[in-house]
Amino acid sequence: MNDDLLKYLVKKLDAEQEILSTDLGLGRAKDHGEYKYTCGVIRGLMIANNIISETSDRMEELDE
Numbered sequence: 001m002n003d004d005l006l007k008y009l010v011k012k013l014d015a016e017q018e019i020l021s022t023d024l025g026l027g028r029a030k031d032h033g034e035y036k037y038t039c040g041v042i043r044g045l046m047i048a049n050n051i052i053s054e055t056s057d058r059m060e061e062l063d064e
Contacts, residue, residue, distance in 0.1 A: 006056045010049055017045045 020042050029035035 003056060003059065006052055006059075009052050010056075013045050013049045013052070017042055017049075020045075 020038055023029070024035065024038055024042075029038060
């Protein structure tokens with residue numbers, strides 16, 4: 001897996017996280033359940049982003 005792919009994934013996850021955060025900020029959640037669900041999705045995206053970043057860092061260390 002190359003660094004370009006990891007950067008692409010980070011960019012796509014960031015974009016999705018931004019969309020969901022903006023929607024929450026604008027009060028678009030229909031109810032408390034949807035709000036909680038969306039917060040969980042955002043948390044999942046953040047976790048995935050951290051995993052990808054750590055993988056990228058490890059790959060860079062191996063290349064050196």
